[in-house]
Amino acid sequence: MVSLTVIQVTNDFGLKDERAIARNRLLLEKEYANPTNSGYTYVGANGDKFPLTPVMLNEWSRAMVSRAFLLHPRAFSDNSFSD
DSSP states (O other), X not given: OXXXXXOOOOOSOOHHHHHHHHHHHHHHXXXXXXXXXXXXXXXXXXXXXXXXXXXXXXXHHHHHHOGGGOOOGGGXXXXXXXX
């Protein structure tokens, strides 16, 4: 006789956060979709192009929701390391 064990996987995100992640992923896909193919490209302020993989889009959308990735406004200021 074979018995099956059901393993419940839990994570740090609730259902509300998962919906926000999915919504952000769709917004990123719309914003950075290539018009000529099915890929995604981020164009930086200086014109540099960076191809985006599906994994990158997933991580980016999770970072947009996660409280751990919120940056302090001074994080990128010129004198942030002068203390």
